[in-house]
Amino acid sequence: MDAKDRQIIRALQRNGRMTNQDLAATVNLSPSPCLRRLKLLEQSGAIVGYSASIDAAAYGLPVTVFVSITLTGHTEAVVKQFEQEIRRVDQVLECFVMTGTSDYLLRVVVKDLSDYETFVRKRLHPIGGIGSIDSRFVYGVVKKTNVFPVVE
Known part of the structure; x- marks a missing residue:
């Protein structure tokens, strides 16, 4: 390129x-x-597709939550089960494998705090193998872009 x-x-x-x-x-x-x-x-495959950029609040999902997940173990079965299940959860827009104290970082969108509670209880807990869930709620956005920086 x-x-x-x-x-x-x-x-x-x-x-x-x-x-x-x-x-x-x-x-x-x-x-x-x-x-x-x-x-x-x-x-x-450098361009993987085209999509519209939508305002989540206008769509009806004004709450963004970054969720750190730590698994109870790192066996192939536990990791595979978590990753397969998390791909099926519509509220999870992105799931990153992380270094450091947590294993995964999720970007989640929901309607409100009650909706987030339902998400945790009905979508995350049933996955199993999760040792801890640490939630951080976004209350403002300083910068958001999808445009990559110039590479020299």
């Missing part, structure tokens, strides 16, 4: 609905080479 490919990606991260004509103008290419590069980025 070269600098021009990264320019294309950054432009699409800012506006995934731009036409190829606009994209080409933004990255200083003619439309045909720009489209060829875009298709190659898609085929290689």
Whole structure:
């Protein structure tokens, strides 16, 4: 991937609905080479898809919670069970494997505190193998972007 490919990606991260004509103008290419590069980025898996960026509060899920999970053990069975089950939980938007004191960090969206309690009791607890759950509620956002920094 070269600098021009990264320019294309950054432009699409800012506006995934731009036409190829606009994209080409933004990255200083003619439309045909720009489209060829875009298709190659898609085929290689560098661009994995396109989606709309939605305001969670407007959608009805105004509460974001970062949840640290520590497992009771790290056997293959415990890890596999947790990861398989967490993929099925719609409230979990992202699940990261972590270093440090917790094993996983989840980004969860819910309607309210009562909805979060239901999520923990009905979705997390039944998974099993969870030793601790540490919840941190977001009360404001300073910066949120999906645009990668420039790589030199």
